[in-house]
Amino acid sequence: MRRRTLLKAGLVLPLLPYALAFNRSALAWSSPSQGGAIATPRAIDATWPDADHWERLRKQVGSRLIKVHSPFAPDAPAAATKEALAHLGNPFYLGDEPSLTQTSGWFGAWTSQPSVYAVAAESTADVVAAVNFARDQRLRLVVKGGGHSYQGTSNAAGSLLVWTRRLRQIQLHDAFIGQGCNGKQTPQHAVSMGAGCMWIDAYDAVTTKAGRYVQGGGCTTVGVAGLIQSGGFGSFSKAFGTAASNLLEAEVVTADGKLLIANACTNPDLFWSLKGGGGGSFGVITRVTLRTFDLPDVFGGMHGRIKAPDDASFQALIAQAMRLYADALCNPHWGEQMTLLDGNALGISMVFQGLSRDEAEATWAPFKDWLAQHPEYVIVQPISAVALPARHFWDAAFFREKAPQFIANDDRKDAPPSHMVWAGDREQAGWTIHAYQSLWLPGSLLAAGQQERLAKALFDASQHHEVGLHFNKGLFGAADDVRVRSRDTATNPQAADAFALVIIAAGGGPAFPGMPGANVDADKARREADAVERATAALRGLGTKLGSYVSESDYFLADWEHAFWGDNVGRLSSAKRRYDPMNLFNVHHGISGSRG
Template identity: 55%
Template sequence: MKRRDLLKLTGGLPLMSTAYAQSAKPAFGRSRPGDPAWPSDARWQALEDQVGGQLVRVRSPLEVCTATPGSAACAAVFKGLKNPYYIRDDLALTQTSGWADAWTSAPSTWAVAARGAPDVAAAVDFARQHKLRLVVKGGGHSYQGTSNAPDSLLVWTRSMDGIVLHDAFVGQGCTSAPQKAISVGAGAIWRDVYATAAKAGRYVQGGGCLTVGVAGLIQSGGFGSFSKRFGLAAAGLLEAEVVTADGKVSVANACTNPDLFWGLKGGGGGSLGVVTRLTLRTHDLPNFFGGAFATVKARSDAAYRRLIQRFMSFYRESLFNPAWGEIVRFRPDNTLEIAMVFQGLDQAAAAAVWKPFFDWVAASPVDFALVMPPMIVAVPARYFWDAAFLKQNAPDVVLSDDRSDAPAENVFWRGNLGEAGWFLHAYQSTWMPAALLAPEREAQLADALFASSRHWSHALHFNKGLAGAPAEAVAAARDTATNPAAIEAFALAISAAEGPPAFPGMAGHEPDLALARRNAAKVGAAMAELRKLVPEPGSYVSESNYFEAGWQRAFWGANYPRLRAVKDKYDPDGLFFVHHGVGSEDWSPDGFTRRV
């Protein structure tokens, strides 16, 4: 090679770097217990004094299972792991017990049970000054294990659960028109927020699972049952109070720290700061909410393939609109499970929508059987999250917190029971572009859905794609950090496999890793069939593969470089680390060592 050619090549190398490359930073290691740099007892005592006695040495209830795995006390703990409220109320536990070959839930060493932003700021300052791994737990629902880490300091926001309604909210530093809104502490869960808003005749867009934490869902983008009408939960954020890496308590909205505000709307929880309060836009409450449920079984593979195509055609014609959300599941045993919700329709109107499809099924008894006959129910929207109403009128739909001292309003959807404490074998998602619904691609889509079901069950979550939503909901979503693929998608396809709560090395409660790996391979094969239709697959950060390759583009698409710039501005030293979070590529997988 000639010298001038070598100079041209080396001169061009900076332009050939990846989109995510950053300026080099020195290697850095966080402290662990036993390290010389680990804080002394006196320093921990000083932190305890600063937070008014809210510093807690973490002890997991699972310790009894390590010592006496067959005891009644251990059995009581595992019974509790199927109660999401039990998990929520213990700072050492997480709603997911682990993921095969990925992570296992493990408690922090110390925790600050924060009562407000000053306690959070004290914990952030302490972690920064002493080079500690910092973790934040709100609802504890992270599938990726981001709300726990051994040898860390935990900020636990459980007590920060206040809720305040506003008739005329204006963000700090803003001059925009007042809006109806609701302010929520970082430790609140959606059940309480929905119920409070509904009593005032309002609706706030949040998550579908009642025990999910508000702050984590908003920061991850956030889809709920009625997102096809009201859009992303993050798009409804009007203002956030947040503690940044320098320990300052700041406000972020469209007028104050607007870059941080944008990043908090879908940039992933735990990466940019610790959110302590959120103010969300509210909407007028619809007259009715309801659900449509049925299970259809095809008697042959050919009939099942035909059933899939007919349903997708019916969806395009009748359900691809803001009224309908939630899921249809495709199973390897040739069953189609319908579990959809609707808003703004009464029961008769909803039943009329479905009549053509069920008439078509009934016309071919040789090919199809209704394993579960259609059930379409509507209730006044003001009662949809009323615990007393649900327990009296829909006892098969909800379960209650079974602890003797539990508040009466502690209910959760029966359909979420399997997720309590589960041990994941695999979890993958892919947004499905609305272009696949075009009549000329109908057969291709049906072929892929059928082929995927030969490997493992999978579901289309129609409320987690914003194609078909109102224009204002789509426009608001574009002003978030969420992957733009969500805006163009008619649904999010999800395939997953799981087992009961399990912990490696705990006698009698160990995961079946051989089974988990077989199931993971089947999930991968199922999703591969669907991804053949999507040139650049995008994935929802909260419901994604722990081992996602190219996660920056999968989770955030073209938004990632902008997110990385926000990260470098507000957290230049990487105090906030989560698996596959913004800037995590600079760190070792456990978040303790920054790579050179």
């Protein structure tokens, strides 16, 4: 099952990974307390704050303190349930509903559970009030912007939710300098955004309207702040870097209720930790500022599908594709993915920038010539390029006029006209994860003497499950400055030397607790989890302790700290001890301050 397929005006442009992961145990959504945490999941009991306490919080935040009700709760009004079922495939609706999340659960791990109360923050003061209340009352605190966390970190029963969705202000800068950085930084083009912004908000303001580029995620409904904290790979990361590496400044409410500015000159340890150190671990981001870039004239994509007649031919096809990638595609011009599909087929769904359509076609000519010399392969879909003006890449009005079939609109009354998702992305709205694993593949595997070994391992993996090679999520072959910036983030250093992130995963339909018709096929989920594990095992021998991408990884990953952050773990733990010594911000697979 593919997680996302990005379609753009007559071309099929990829969007990110696959479906997601399950493994073996039956943990609840919660994780064990770490480092003497003061806030742990709990039911409403005798220690729950009484009505007077909640009233005092209400006086601070006013009507922004809301009681959270799931539309699928037993006592939910029939009209609310009907509306939820009608809009369940609309990720904008899911994001605007504080009781729901973009993933309804992970089989054997967690299910989406609403908080008891939420502070629908409209200002930093609202966030400060919520953080102070949760700390003083020893409540489990949950932070949600976009709500796309696969690990279940943006939901928890018996909790107080800091909901940043309404923090949506956007400001463009022609000469930004971080606080405390006068004389230390060169002014640069940038954009500041509230933590509740989604990437479609960013692309609409920066690219469609202002004609510049900001590096973000492929899925348009992902939250800006959450992506930055996880690392933030996008379709063109080999050219422009990750969202984390382009962060210039953040405003953060820490566990002591203070609003801090974090940049390279002010609170630099916190700033570095926010750049890929994991969402919800160091504080509540209220505002971020990212560098922006000159916009290329053209963005484009290359799409095709080739079927091999037998196993040996498929391995040869994989080897030829890896040869092409090593020789011509492992550079800042190209991003996104190739997929090894069921039935010995190769799917091509890549994007390009800095090239014309003719130049992109010429790049693939050797591969197409090779196919022409081997008529045993079936060209299911011809390999072809399409290009469009880069300014229209996320332009909803352009797509509604030119290619409406490739997008899905926010179908609710009075929805912002800029709000669209790629049509393929709606498949994941509310989905249930069955299995999800990822590994970074070292760039050394592209050396001529290693390509056959790589092709054999990829073939072996594909015989168990579909395999996605996400080339934009490894920075080997990227521009030098991109790799330098990446190494100055908390992301596992392996990412800078990896040519791709391989993603192998599976999932099913929405299954929110109490949802009418919800059904998780447990036998199917277990079979898929087993297949994903066997496929991933075939690739683990390609390197030593291959790392994994924090936001797209296995819930049950054993050595997750080193998989996500490598040698950066100690530095992150030090920052955690400084800014959250009592572990108020406690999430599954979140960094702990307990290390020396």
